[in-house]
Amino acid sequence: xxxxxxxxxxxxxxxLFVISIVTFTLMHAVPGxxxxxxxxxxxxxxxxxxxxxxxxxxxxxxxxxxxxSIVIPKVTSGKQVKSLxxxxxxxxxxxxxEGNPTFxxxxxxxxxxxTSRTVNDIFRENLPISFQLGLAALAxxxxxxxxxxxxxxxxxxTTYDYLGMGVAILGVSVPVIITAPLLQxxxxxxxxxxxxxxxxxxxxxxxxxxxxxFAQSAILAxxxxxxxxxxxxxxxxxxxxxxxxxxxxxxxVHALKNGMIPVITILGPLFAALVTGTxxxxxxxxxxGMGRFFVTSVTGRDYPVIMGTxxxxxxxxxxxxxxxxxxxxxxxxxxxxN
Amino acid sequence: xxxxxxxxxPIGGVTQLSTVxxxxxxxxxxxxxLFRNKAAVxxxxxxxxxxxxxxxxxxxxPKSYTDQTLTQNNSAPLWITQIFPSMIPxxxxxxxxxxxxxxxxxxxxxxxxLLSRIIYGSRISLxxxxxxxxxxxxxxxxxxxxxxxxxxxIDNFLMRIVDIMYAFPTFLLIILLMAFFRTSFGGKHExxxxxxxxxxxxxxxxxxxxxxxxxxxxxWMQMARLVRxxxxxxxxxxxxxxxxxxxxxxxxIMLRHILPNILGPLIVAETLTIPTYISxxxxxxxxxxxxxxPTPSWGSMISEGSxxxxxxxxxxxxxxxxxxxxxxxxxxxxxxxxxxxDPRMRGQG
Numbered sequence: 001x002x003x004x005x006x007x008x009x010x011x012x013x014x015x016l017f018v019i020s021i022v023t024f025t026l027m028h029a030v031p032g033x034x035x036x037x038x039x040x041x042x043x044x045x046x047x048x049x050x051x052x053x054x055x056x057x058x059x060x061x062x063x064x065x066x067x068x069s070i071v072i073p074k075v076t077s078g079k080q081v082k083s084l085x086x087x088x089x090x091x092x093x094x095x096x097x098e099g100n101p102t103f104x105x106x107x108x109x110x111x112x113x114x115t116s117r118t119v120n121d122i123f124r125e126n127l128p129i130s131f132q133l134g135l136a137a138l139a140x141x142x143x144x145x146x147x148x149x150x151x152x153x154x155x156x157x158t159t160y161d162y163l164g165m166g167v168a169i170l171g172v173s174v175p176v177i178i179t180a181p182l183l184q185x186x187x188x189x190x191x192x193x194x195x196x197x198x199x200x201x202x203x204x205x206x207x208x209x210x211x212x213x214f215a216q217s218a219i220l221a222x223x224x225x226x227x228x229x230x231x232x233x234x235x236x237x238x239x240x241x242x243x244x245x246x247x248x249x250x251x252x253v254h255a256l257k258n259g260m261i262p263v264i265t266i267l268g269p270l271f272a273a274l275v276t277g278t279x280x281x282x283x284x285x286x287x288x289g290m291g292r293f294f295v296t297s298v299t300g301r302d303y304p305v306i307m308g309t310x311x312x313x314x315x316x317x318x319x320x321x322x323x324x325x326x327x328x329x330x331x332x333x334x335x336x337x338n
Numbered sequence: 339x340x341x342x343x344x345x346x347x348p349i350g351g352v353t354q355l356s357t358v359x360x361x362x363x364x365x366x367x368x369x370x371x372l373f374r375n376k377a378a379v380x381x382x383x384x385x386x387x388x389x390x391x392x393x394x395x396x397x398x399x400p401k402s403y404t405d406q407t408l409t410q411n412n413s414a415p416l417w418i419t420q421i422f423p424s425m426i427p428x429x430x431x432x433x434x435x436x437x438x439x440x441x442x443x444x445x446x447x448x449x450x451x452l453l454s455r456i457i458y459g460s461r462i463s464l465x466x467x468x469x470x471x472x473x474x475x476x477x478x479x480x481x482x483x484x485x486x487x488x489x490x491x492i493d494n495f496l497m498r499i500v501d502i503m504y505a506f507p508t509f510l511l512i513i514l515l516m517a518f519f520r521t522s523f524g525g526k527h528e529x530x531x532x533x534x535x536x537x538x539x540x541x542x543x544x545x546x547x548x549x550x551x552x553x554x555x556x557x558w559m560q561m562a563r564l565v566r567x568x569x570x571x572x573x574x575x576x577x578x579x580x581x582x583x584x585x586x587x588x589x590x591i592m593l594r595h596i597l598p599n600i601l602g603p604l605i606v607a608e609t610l611t612i613p614t615y616i617s618x619x620x621x622x623x624x625x626x627x628x629x630x631x632p633t634p635s636w637g638s639m640i641s642e643g644s645x646x647x648x649x650x651x652x653x654x655x656x657x658x659x660x661x662x663x664x665x666x667x668x669x670x671x672x673x674x675x676x677x678x679x680d681p682r683m684r685g686q687g
Contacts, residue, residue, distance in 0.1 A: 031521050177637065181640065298513050314506060
């Protein structure tokens with residue numbers, strides 16, 4: 001098990017390495033640079049900017065420097081430059097050694113567009129917002145999807161079942177770019193229950209979370225239903241019923257426990273999908289999360305931000321999948337790693 | 339020979355063959371089952387209407403989709419204002435809409451007929467719904483078949499590429515790809531060069547070519563995995579062995595023997611993925627990397643409409659309704675196809 005997880009971790013680094021090469025090549029292949037303007041900058045200024053950000057270096061050196069600044073940790077001591085805290089993701093004060101040494105690791109570089117901020121600053125400020133939104137959406141998805149699925153499975157092949165699954169198909173069919181404006185119109189403009197947009201209060205989080213979570217709740221509902229139906233046909237359920245157990249106990253203790261295994265394991269990738277998929281919702285509801293950097297970094301050729309976001313989200317996706325496999329083995333003892 | 343067999347007399351204990359019920363092919367059987375599924379038939383009808391709407395758009399559309407009547411911008415007919423009364427101007431409070439019954443569904447902020455734009459917009463989603471799966475099947479089949487049939491190192495290598503592609507955040511990758519295509523091939527290039535040709539093809543298709551490429555390149559992995567799994571299970575079957583014993587070549591075995599046998603699951607998987615392709619196009623149009631204006635796409639119309647949702651809700655609502663109906667129809671059809679082609683899966687998820 002430990003060996004398996006270790007191997008998967010090594011694999012993750014290989015994946016991130018390949019992704020970094022592909023992204024780096026692709027983004028430098030796009031014509032234009034970060035300092036192109038409608039009215040071009042004077043050549044001297046452009047030269048200085050390129051020098052400052054090392055954009056005049058050979059492309060291979062740029063890549064090697066970039067990877068180096070991420071992978072290689074650094075210990076600084078003596079008089080600490082404050083900006084270093086912004087450059088690096090991890091800044092840990094070491095309790096030993098001379099002159100307050102600090103261990104620093106993972107430097108994603110500066111942002112070319114928001115000149116006063118580093119990529120890590122952007123992550124620190126904006127990622128938690130996307131994260132909170134993703135968590136809220138996941139809560140909505142679970143609160144709607146799992147009960148709907150259980151209900152449909154228990155009322156299998158009745159009108160309720162068809163109705164429940166109809167709602168589920170509805171959820172799968174409607175992309176966020178439809179649900180978000182609709183919710184906004186009915187609940188904010190017409191009924192005036194919650195604010196139209198913005199971020200910071202609980203009321204403002206409700207609509208985006210529902211818009212984002214609704215489609216995923218449909219996926220959860222279908223999965224729960226299918227899994228529970230399969231479990232309900234198992235022998236041990238018949239045994240439990242045969243020995244006179246109340247139906248409530250059969251369902252809640254015996255059936256749900258095993259029926260939830262596939263559902264629990266999908267929550268990881270689901271959360272990853274929710275966090276990486278917040279872009280449209282953030283745009284429509286004016287939420288200052290990571291979403292807007294998806295597009296502005298690409299159109300503005302903000303190379304470090306493009307690289308940082310892709311790498312971070314890729315790592316997130318790979319970790320979520322790893323978590324699923326481990327969770328599977330933990331929940332279902334029949335699965336063994338070799 | 340055949341004639342003799344058909345009019346068979348009892349030979350050695352075999353009773354008359356004519357009493358054996360006529361066997362039904364897999365496909366005939368599947369189609370019969372599909373038409374018994376009400377939801378799937380409803381989906382099919384909606385899609386047929388959509389196809390008719392797209393093909394005959396110039397005849398059906400009451401007005402041109404590009405003509406701007408700027409004096410009549412943001413206007414709506416009476417019946418819409420009755421549904422959304424907050425749009426009607428009432429002195430200082432209330433809305434800003436111009437009531438104009440000439441346009442069935444009103445006009446947008448440039449005074450273009452909304453209904454005509456929705457009718458023409460059906461072409462875009464339909465193109466995506468047809469070409470998206472084709473690109474994904476072509477790439478997925480090629481890679482999945484090579485991996486499944488080749489086995490060993492080739493299989494391992496190709497599947498690791500699939501794993502890596504899966505780790506890419508799709509939205510980010512597709513934005514990056516679109517930016518790459520648009521700026522690399524979109525500008526002025528020497529006539530005759532590849533970049534020039536690519537740019538010309540895309541311009542001729544109203545910006546659709548790069549959308550197809552972008553969608554295709556980011557969504558073939560699932561298909562490749564499915565094909566590989568199917569090929570792996572079929573490879574060991576007797577009929578493949580028989581074909582090989584008869585001296586059939588590998589490409590011929592793959593295309594003429596294995597492919598027809600794995601087609602069912604592929605079609606089901608692709609039909610269920612079509613809504614995803616349509617929503618990708620809508621998403622790309624939403625962020626301004628989609629079709630070139632003034633070509634209408636439901637995604638770009640929803641995007642424009644959602645900016646003025648509080649003052650002119652109908653501008654986002656009607657294209658959203660159209661997009662929703664088509665996605666709904668594809669989901670119903672996909673579910674129906676799955677039940678029809680694989681009866682064991684019935685009622686599962």
